Amino acid sequence: MVYRAEYLWIDGTEPTAEIRSKTKILADGDEPGIWGFDGSSTNQAAGDDSDIVLKPVKSFPDPLRGGDNILVMCETFLPGDMSPHPSNNRIKAREAFDAYGSQEPWFGLEQEYTLLDPVTAWPAGFPANGFPRPQGPYYCGVGAVKIRGRELVEEHTTLCIEAGLAIAGTNAEVMPGQWEFQIGPVDTVTVGDHIWVARYLLYRLGEKHGVEISLDAKPMPGDWNGAGMHTNFSTKAMRETYESIELAAKSLGEPGKPEEHLAGYGQGIEQRLTGAHETQRYDQFSYGVSDRGASIRIPWQVAKEGKGYIEDRRPNANADPYMVAALMTNTVCAALA
Ligand code: ADP
Ligand code: MN
Ligand code: MN
Ligand code: MN
Numbered sequence: 001m002v003y004r005a006e007y008l009w010i011d012g013t014e015p016t017a018e019i020r021s022k023t024k025i026l027a028d029g030d031e032p033g034i035w036g037f038d039g040s041s042t043n044q045a046a047g048d049d050s051d052i053v054l055k056p057v058k059s060f061p062d063p064l065r066g067g068d069n070i071l072v073m074c075e076t077f078l079p080g081d082m083s084p085h086p087s088n089n090r091i092k093a094r095e096a097f098d099a100y101g102s103q104e105p106w107f108g109l110e111q112e113y114t115l116l117d118p119v120t121a122w123p124a125g126f127p128a129n130g131f132p133r134p135q136g137p138y139y140c141g142v143g144a145v146k147i148r149g150r151e152l153v154e155e156h157t158t159l160c161i162e163a164g165l166a167i168a169g170t171n172a173e174v175m176p177g178q179w180e181f182q183i184g185p186v187d188t189v190t191v192g193d194h195i196w197v198a199r200y201l202l203y204r205l206g207e208k209h210g211v212e213i214s215l216d217a218k219p220m221p222g223d224w225n226g227a228g229m230h231t232n233f234s235t236k237a238m239r240e241t242y243e244s245i246e247l248a249a250k251s252l253g254e255p256g257k258p259e260e261h262l263a264g265y266g267q268g269i270e271q272r273l274t275g276a277h278e279t280q281r282y283d284q285f286s287y288g289v290s291d292r293g294a295s296i297r298i299p300w301q302v303a304k305e306g307k308g309y310i311e312d313r314r315p316n317a318n319a320d321p322y323m324v325a326a327l328m329t330n331t332v333c334a335a336l337a
Contacts, residue, residue, distance in 0.1 A: 001068070002025050002026060002027055002028065003028065003067065003068040003069050003070070004023050004024070004025055004026070004065060004070075005023070005024045005026055005032040005059070005069070005070050005071075005072050006022070006023055006062060006065075006069070006070070006071050007021060007022055007023075007032070007035055007054055007056070007072050007074055008020070008021045008071060008072065008073050008074060008196065008197065008200055009021075009054055009073075009074045009075070009076055010076070010087065010088075010089070010090075010196065010320070010322075011043060011044060011087065012039075012042055012044040012086075012087040013043050014043065015267040016215075016266070016267045016318045017087060017089075017320055019200050019203070020042055021200065022037065028068075032056050032059065032070070032072050034053060034054065034055055034056075035053075035054045035074075036051050036052060036053050036079070037051075037052055037054060038050050038051070038052075039051065039052035039076075039085075043087075051079050052077070052078070052079070052085060053076065053077040053078070053079050053082065054074040054075075055076075055077055056073070056074050057073055057074060057075050057090070057193075058072070058073045059071065059072045059073070060072075060073075060163045060164055060165070060197055061162060061163055063159040063160075063162035063163045063201070064159065064201070064204060071163065071197060071200070073193050073196065073197060075088050075090050075091065089192075089320050089326070090189070090193075090322045092322060092323060092326035093188050093189045093192050093323075093325050093326045093329075094189055095326070096188055096325070096326040096329035096330050096333075097188040097189050097329065099329075099330070099333070100329050100330070100333035100334075101188075103235040103236060103237065103333045103336060103337070104187075104235060104236040105187060105188050105233065105234070105235050105328075105329050105332075105333060106184065106185035106186065106233070106234050106239075106309070107183075107184050107185060107188065107231065107233055107325055107328070108168060108182055108183070108184025108185045108231075108232035108233075108309070109182065109183050109184060109191055109195055109229055109230070109231055109321055110181075110182045110228070110229060110230040110231075110232070111180060111181055111182070111183065111195055111198065111199070111229050112173055112178060112179070112180045112227040112228055112229065112317045113178070113180075113202065113213055113214060113215055113227060113317060114175070114177055114178045114213075114214045114215075114216065114219045114227055115148065115149045115152070115177045115179070115206075115211050115213065115214075116177070116211070116212040116214050116219070117211075117212070118211065118212040121212065123175065123176060123177035123178070124149050125146075125148040125149075125176035125177045126177065132176050135174050135175060135223070135224065135225065138174060138175065138176050138178075139174045140172055141172050146176070147172055148176065149177065149179065149209075150172075151209075152205050152206075152209050153170055153179050153181075156170075156181070156198075156201060156205055157170055159201045159205070160181070160198050160201060163197060165183060165194045165197060165198055166184055166186045166190070166194055167182070167183055167194075167198065168183060168184055168185075169181070169182045170182070173225065173227075174277075174278075175219075175220065175224045175225045178219075178225065178227060183195050184232065185232070185234070185309075188325045188326070188329045189325070191321055191325050192320075192321040192322035192325055195229075196321065199215075214227075215227065215316075215317040215318040216268070216317070216318065217266055217267065217268040217269065217271060217272040217316035217317055217318055218268055218271040221271075223277075224277075225277045225278065226271070226272035226277060226279070226316075226317075227272075227316070227317035227318075228272065228313065228314075228315060228317055229266070229315040229316060229317050229319050229321070229324065230311050230312070230313050230315070231311070231312040231324055231325075231328060232309050232311050232312075233248070233309055233310055233311075233312065233328050233332065234309035234310070235248075235332065235333060237336055238307065238308065238310070239307055239308060239309070240307055242302075242303075242306040244336055245302060245307065245309075245310060247335055247336060248310055248332045248335065248336065249296045249298060249310050250287075250335075251331055251332050251334075251336075252285070252295070252312065252331060252332070253285040253287070253295075253296075254331075254335075257331055258295070260327065260331075261312075261314065261327050261328075261331070262282060262314065264319070264320075264323040264324065264326075264327050265314050265315040265319050265324060265327075266315060266316025266317070266318045266319030266320075267316065267318055268316060268318070269316055270282050272316055273314060275293070278292040278293065278313075279293070279313065279314075280293055280294050280295040280313070280314075282314075287310070289302075289303040292313070295312070295313060295314055296310055296311065296312055296313070297310070297313055299311065
């Protein structure tokens with residue numbers, strides 16, 4: 001029997017890269033090899049020199065098609081000298097992990113997203129031409145008035161589990177129509193692979209349900225929470241001593257580091273990190289125990305037990321997890337080395 005491999009890759013869309021995919025039919029026993037695509041249609045090449053190379057790097061069972069079918073995460077390369085395409089951020093995560101893997105970095109990412117009506121682009125649960133009651137009852141809420149989209153969320157969780165992703169949990173968020181899933185704890189490269197595959201599965205369910213999935217960092221201006229991708233991080237040393245936890249939090253505030261990190265934390269960071277809605281302002285840096293208004297939160301159990309992990313609350317929902325994981329690994333592991 002033939003089987004299908006869905007090749008996935010990250011495109012060159014500015015300012016926020018998107019995931020693309022296409023299908024290859026393979027004979028039984030054949031491996032999914034090197035392939036290519038038209039980079040002039042993905043903001044990755046000019047029309048007169050358009051071929052970009054797709055190199056499979058990891059595969060997962062395809063829970064949408066079932067059977068022997070697979071999803072294949074790829075990296076992109078230039079055909080001439082096989083150098084990485086400039087949009088290939090996975091290589092940054094690989095280089096960081098190659099440099100600091102001996103510190104055993106772990107990530108848990110909280111991916112928030114918003115369900116939108118595909119025609120009006122208005123969030124699910126917002127009445128047409130109007131607004132729902134103010135935030136308060138929606139976070140982890142239950143019931144028909146508060147909750148929209150749970151069926152899709154449950155289906156998504158099942159697909160993630162069947163694909164072998166390290167999905168750790170889900171919850172309804174503070175703004176109506178907003179949800180979250182968590183991936184982790186896994187290493188610097190794996191977390192990006194799993195977030196991107198989980199995003200792909202979410203978009204595919206959006207097609208099926210006729211719902212737009214938005215990773216916009218501030219889908220509703222005004223008194224509504226934005227959407228982030230809180231990044232929980234630890235190394236072996238941080239899982240053992242509080243001294244390392246404090247060193248890690250401090251390292252992210254060293255001169256130049258806040259700017260360097262924010263530049264890789266997704267489009268529209270100033271709109272989301274306002275200092276309100278459980279954020280620190282984008283132009284200020286702070287860390288604190290249990291502080292959801294800080295850039296970096298040290299969870300209370302971590303302070304109590306004297307070991308564990310830190311939470312960087314700044315990355316946007318639309319950030320590239322490869323970039324976020326590379327930055328975090330490089331900054332903190334260099335400080336702890
Ligand atoms: P919050 O209270 O901020 O909403 P969540 O429960 O949504 O937190 O997410 C916490 C994340 O932290 C999970 O993805 C979990 O896998 C991850 N995590 C737990 N322990 C560690 C650790 N030692 N290192 C890195 N990530 C961790
Ligand atoms: Mn969470
Ligand atoms: Mn959240
Ligand atoms: Mn969080």
